[in-house]
Amino acid sequence: xxxxxxxxxxxxxxxxxxxxxxxxxxxxxxxxxxxxxxxxxxxxxxxxxxxxxxxxxxxxxxxxxxxxxxxxxxxxxxxxxxxxxxxxxxxxxxxxxxxxxxxxxxxxxxxxxxxxxxxxxxxxxxxxxxxxxxxxxxxxxxxxxxxxxxxxxxxxxxxxxxxxxxxxxxxxxxxxxxxxxxxxxxxxxxxxxxxxxxxxxxxxxxxxxxxxxxxxxxxxxxxxxxxxxxxxxxxxxxxxxxxxxxxxxxxxxxxxxxxxxxxxxxxxxxxxxxxxxxxxxxxxxxxxxxxxxxxxxxxxxxxxxxxxxxxxxxxxxxxxxxxxxxxxxxxxxxxxxxxxxxxxxxxxxxxxxxxxxxxxxxxxxxxxxxxxxxxxxxxxxxxxxxxxxxxxxxxxxxxxxxxxxxxxxxxxxxxxxxxxxxxxxxxxxxxxxxxxxxxxxxxxxxxxxxxxxxxxxxxxxxxxxxxxxxxxxxxxxxxxxxxxxxxxxxxxxxxxxxxxxx
Ligand SMILES: *Cc1c(COP(=O)(O)O)cnc(C)c1O
Numbered sequence: 001x002x003x004x005x006x007x008x009x010x011x012x013x014x015x016x017x018x019x020x021x022x023x024x025x026x027x028x029x030x031x032x033x034x035x036x037x038x039x040x041x042x043x044x045x046x047x048x049x050x051x052x053x054x055x056x057x058x059x060x061x062x063x064x065x066x067x068x069x070x071x072x073x074x075x076x077x078x079x080x081x082x083x084x085x086x087x088x089x090x091x092x093x094x095x096x097x098x099x100x101x102x103x104x105x106x107x108x109x110x111x112x113x114x115x116x117x118x119x120x121x122x123x124x125x126x127x128x129x130x131x132x133x134x135x136x137x138x139x140x141x142x143x144x145x146x147x148x149x150x151x152x153x154x155x156x157x158x159x160x161x162x163x164x165x166x167x168x169x170x171x172x173x174x175x176x177x178x179x180x181x182x183x184x185x186x187x188x189x190x191x192x193x194x195x196x197x198x199x200x201x202x203x204x205x206x207x208x209x210x211x212x213x214x215x216x217x218x219x220x221x222x223x224x225x226x227x228x229x230x231x232x233x234x235x236x237x238x239x240x241x242x243x244x245x246x247x248x249x250x251x252x253x254x255x256x257x258x259x260x261x262x263x264x265x266x267x268x269x270x271x272x273x274x275x276x277x278x279x280x281x282x283x284x285x286x287x288x289x290x291x292x293x294x295x296x297x298x299x300x301x302x303x304x305x306x307x308x309x310x311x312x313x314x315x316x317x318x319x320x321x322x323x324x325x326x327x328x329x330x331x332x333x334x335x336x337x338x339x340x341x342x343x344x345x346x347x348x349x350x351x352x353x354x355x356x357x358x359x360x361x362x363x364x365x366x367x368x369x370x371x372x373x374x375x376x377x378x379x380x381x382x383x384x385x386x387x388x389x390x391x392x393x394x395x396x397x398x399x400x401x402x403x404x405x406x407x408x409x410x411x412x413x414x415x416x417x418x419x420x421x422x423x424x425x426x427x428x429x430x431x432x433x434x435x436x437x438x439x440x441x442x443x444x445x446x447x448x449x450x451x452x453x454x455x456x457x458x459x460x461x462x463x464x465x466x467x468x469x470x471x472x473x474x475x476x477x478x479x480x481x482x483x484x485x486x487x488x489x490x491x492x493x494x495x496x497x498x499x500x501x502x
Pocket of ligand 1: 102158161255256283284322
């Protein structure tokens, strides 16, 4: 049926055959594509020679306010703008002296995996195609690495924030039954527990699931920033007395502040005794399972009911890629499964391939994240990736020793893994130490020398050096120490004017 013409002159219809969005001149396009790839490869090769961070100039910032383009331009022009206004102004996490927050450094092979995935343009929500089998293989590799049984399920997600949300959501189903999906959580008095060092995304998961942030009880930690088991037991007992229903305990395998690892076997025992779901946030720390000498640090992780972890941090898979594993795979399906008729599976044909990933998580349409993970693992192998993790921890110990030996630096926390929190101390200076250390960090970043971040430990600000970086060497940390000391002297008016450099 065609619509009857309305009043006014009738526009001629465009022809039903029109060019696709593919290149008109493939050969010319290929030349531009190779140029782009070469430029990106050169950049990564030469990354250490540039600054660790470069502030974005105001005129370039203003350029991002340009309106929606109505007409296209040649791909070479598009790339030229990206090359000039975006590529030089990344956050810096490819640089060997990017040591802030917990960022992976990326790999060239991972980038190629991403390129191939984009070329294939697969949708991993489900159905019967090779990418689904490849993602299942990646999930199985990590299921085995973490000592989960074959009945476990899992999938790749954007990152540990989403993985934790999935873990909390499955735990909710386990506690309240699948009917909670119909009735919601109103009227339930579910409460969960984690240490006061737990990542903020866990509280966000409580918020999103409707349990509310208050339902996540933050338990005090000991001098090593590990959860206090007696305090946890007391909190559970008090909640039960008050009529709440404890349902979940979250263990940290590597806290974001200091890399502290909760006593996972004790948490597993307690969860079993109390009938709680045991979820572990192993965003980066869980990956020490790949380093034989460090793996015992996270013993007990294999007892988790669910485990969240990232590929884009300590495995350096290009952003974004995280994973979730659930011991009882059926419960994960009971939490997220169920499809409308337009998504029905079939015994044969494209709509086969059960189980579908969309029944294990939030998204229906899903990208082929697994390919860049697969590329990374195939290219470097678990052994080498584990060795780089161990190297990072040895570098952290090296930095900690330098801090302890320096009269004007102090260690702000123990260093169990790869994170060193420290403070610059000016003994004869009345200045607020928090403001001084914050200013040192900004100066380090502004000058492109290094990018540590800050955190607050026991109400005092600390310079936080996180080493999840396969490019960082001891010399980078030597430079960092010298630069902190020099800028500290400068800001407290005791500068000797010595240039900071390599
Ligand atoms: C980074 C991190 C998260 C959040 O993970 P994303 O991948 O950034 O979503 C959660 N927990 C810990 C311990 C982390 O380090």
